[in-house]
Amino acid sequence: MINKVYLGIDIGGTAAKFGLVDENGNILHKDEFSVSFDGYETPILKTVLEKTEYFVASSGLDFREISGIGVSATGQIDSEKGEVIGSAGHIKNWVGSKIKESFEKKYSVKTIVINDANSAALGEKWIGAGIGHKNIVAITIGTGVGGGIIVDDKILLGKRGLAGEIGHIVIHGDGESCSCGNVGCLERYASTTALVRSVSKLQKENPTAFPKDFEENINGRKIFDALNENSLLKQAVDKWVDDISLGIISLVHIFNPEQVIIGGGVSTRKEFIEALSKKVHEKVMPRFAEGLEIVPAKLGNDAGLIGAIYYLKENKKNI
Numbered sequence: 001m002i003n004k005v006y007l008g009i010d011i012g013g014t015a016a017k018f019g020l021v022d023e024n025g026n027i028l029h030k031d032e033f034s035v036s037f038d039g040y041e042t043p044i045l046k047t048v049l050e051k052t053e054y055f056v057a058s059s060g061l062d063f064r065e066i067s068g069i070g071v072s073a074t075g076q077i078d079s080e081k082g083e084v085i086g087s088a089g090h091i092k093n094w095v096g097s098k099i100k101e102s103f104e105k106k107y108s109v110k111t112i113v114i115n116d117a118n119s120a121a122l123g124e125k126w127i128g129a130g131i132g133h134k135n136i137v138a139i140t141i142g143t144g145v146g147g148g149i150i151v152d153d154k155i156l157l158g159k160r161g162l163a164g165e166i167g168h169i170v171i172h173g174d175g176e177s178c179s180c181g182n183v184g185c186l187e188r189y190a191s192t193t194a195l196v197r198s199v200s201k202l203q204k205e206n207p208t209a210f211p212k213d214f215e216e217n218i219n220g221r222k223i224f225d226a227l228n229e230n231s232l233l234k235q236a237v238d239k240w241v242d243d244i245s246l247g248i249i250s251l252v253h254i255f256n257p258e259q260v261i262i263g264g265g266v267s268t269r270k271e272f273i274e275a276l277s278k279k280v281h282e283k284v285m286p287r288f289a290e291g292l293e294i295v296p297a298k299l300g301n302d303a304g305l306i307g308a309i310y311y312l313k314e315n316k317k318n319i
């Protein structure tokens, strides 16, 4: 018999992942549901509340057997109120969602809410790549660039829980426009989307330099697979890694972490992590480089819901 079971929910822009998690972070049962099936006409929160009931029933448990609910959610999350207070993208009917209040009212189970990138950082610290580390900068590289910063074992939340928006630090002051309204943000250069964009541009300019089938669905995997045979691709990836390193170098100088964890699909590419690590180590001041590890994340898509349970357990006394 397991002592305590928690419900972890990771709400993204397309799907919500559900998991029953034990006290050690093991996922006992999990499932996933779309939240974007009707273009958000049904508010995400309404979908998630309904699916929660279904998920718990399908796992054979009663809400009285659940010791707490940890929600990891996309957007700007006020962790104290457990509310969505902003979003860099445009998801209809999402900003203003009172997640904590709705869950506690409907299910009478203590609920915490934390931003998904911050939650993923905590998940990695608990049972992933960051075990045993107290000062971590976690960066997820995908369609955007997300981040979470752990200082002396605690996630840095800032005044309202918004801290860690690494994707919107400015690395090129006269650069490209960003969805946040600013220009030159790290996300515009360091996301996988940015890499794909720059490779597409190169291909249009030099069509004969690429294999014929390359144009269809360019993605990170395709780029890395063809990297060694194509010098133009090498240049594009090198520039991209340079831009990622610019963000990391600033973060290392501000937070003096012992570890930088890189998440997202591209983090599984050993050559990428090695090239990035080399650039960062070369450019940070020597004392900051001592013992600094740059490593891939370990938990993949489960990091968010696992991290939410860690945050719940750590903060139980406060809720």
Ligand SMILES: [Zn+2]
Residues within 6 Å of the ligand: 167, 168, 178, 179, 180, 181, 182, 185, 187
């Ligand atoms: Zn931005």
